[in-house]
Amino acid sequence: MISWQPQPTADGSFTFYSEVFGETFHSLQGAKAEAFVKFAQATELAQQAERGQIRLLDVCYGLGYNTAAAIETIWRSVPDCAIEVYGLELDASVPIAATHPPVIDAWIPAVQAMLRQLALHHHYQTSQLTATLLIGDARQTIQQLAPHVQADAILFDPFSPRRCPQLWTVEFFQQVAVRLAPTGKLATYSRSASVRSALMSTGLQIGTIPLDGRASPHEWSQGTTASFDASTLIPLSAMEQEHLQTRAAIPYRDPTLTDSAEQILARHQIEQQQSDRESTSSWRRRWGIH
Numbered sequence: 001m002i003s004w005q006p007q008p009t010a011d012g013s014f015t016f017y018s019e020v021f022g023e024t025f026h027s028l029q030g031a032k033a034e035a036f037v038k039f040a041q042a043t044e045l046a047q048q049a050e051r052g053q054i055r056l057l058d059v060c061y062g063l064g065y066n067t068a069a070a071i072e073t074i075w076r077s078v079p080d081c082a083i084e085v086y087g088l089e090l091d092a093s094v095p096i097a098a099t100h101p102p103v104i105d106a107w108i109p110a111v112q113a114m115l116r117q118l119a120l121h122h123h124y125q126t127s128q129l130t131a132t133l134l135i136g137d138a139r140q141t142i143q144q145l146a147p148h149v150q151a152d153a154i155l156f157d158p159f160s161p162r163r164c165p166q167l168w169t170v171e172f173f174q175q176v177a178v179r180l181a182p183t184g185k186l187a188t189y190s191r192s193a194s195v196r197s198a199l200m201s202t203g204l205q206i207g208t209i210p211l212d213g214r215a216s217p218h219e220w221s222q223g224t225t226a227s228f229d230a231s232t233l234i235p236l237s238a239m240e241q242e243h244l245q246t247r248a249a250i251p252y253r254d255p256t257l258t259d260s261a262e263q264i265l266a267r268h269q270i271e272q273q274q275s276d277r278e279s280t281s282s283w284r285r286r287w288g289i290h
C-alpha cells in the first residue's frame, strides 16, 4: 500500500506526489490557490450559487481540494445554497490520506466533515449537501451517472495529458460533455491545444483562463473553460487560436474507452507524424515562446 507524504506548496497548503504518474497532484505554486482560481472561480460558482442549488462533477477527486474550494466558494456567496457533488476517483487511498492533518487543516470545519465522511464511506448527506464518490476508472464510472445528472460545474483535473492521456481523449470528453448542463461550465488547468480541440469536437465552446501577474515567458494561459454558451467564456487570444491550427492540436483518441496510456500515446504520435499542419515549434518561434 502506498503511503502518501504531504508535500508543502508555496501558499502553505499541501499536496501529494504520485510515483505512478510521476507528478504532484497540484501546482507547487499553491495547491489550495489552484483549486480556487482554476476551478471554483473559473466556473463562476459564486455567481451560479445565486440560483440556490448547484450540482458539481469533480473528475479526478484526489484529495478533494477542488470540491472543497467549490463548496467554500458557494457558501461564502450564498450560505444556504444546496449542493450536490459527484466525484470520480481511481484510487480510494488518496482521499483517505487527505483526511489527516496537516492536509485537511486547509478547510472550514463543515467541509472537513464532508471530506472525512466521503473518503471513508463514499457518501455524505446533510440537509444542504449531498456527495457521492465513485471509485474506479472514470472512463467507466462516469457511465454510472444517470442521464439526468447534468452538472452546473465540471472540475476537470486528471494528471497531465502525457502522463494520463486516457482522460483527455475525444471519446472521454464526449462522456463528460453530456453531463454538463446547457448553462454549465467546465474548467481545467490544461491549456494544451490537443485538449482544447478534443473539447471542441464534442460541440463545446472554449475559453481561456488568463494568466495572473506571476506568469513566466513559456506560459500563455492558466487553463481552459468550456460551455455550450460562449457568452460566459473569456475568448482565446490570437496566439491561442493559432495554436489550435498546429500539430499540437491533434487530439488523443480512445475509441473503446479501454486503451492503455501507451496505446493512446502511440496512436497520437502516428497521427501527428502523418499530419501536414504547422509544427508547434514554428508556432512557438513566431510568438516568442521559449
Ligand SMILES: C[S@@+](CC[C@H](N)C(=O)[O-])C[C@H]1O[C@@H](n2cnc3c(N)ncnc32)[C@H](O)[C@@H]1O
Residues within 6 Å of the ligand: 024, 025, 026, 035, 059, 060, 061, 062, 063, 064, 065, 066, 067, 088, 089, 090, 091, 094, 136, 137, 138, 139, 157, 158, 159, 164, 166, 167
Ligand atoms: C491531478 S490529481 C487530482 C487532484 C484533485 N483534483 C485534488 O484537488 O486533490 C489526478 C487524480 O486522478 C486520479 N486518476 C488517475 N487515473 C484515473 C482514472 N482513470 N480514473 C479516475 N481517476 C483517475 C488519480 O488517482 C489522482 O487522484
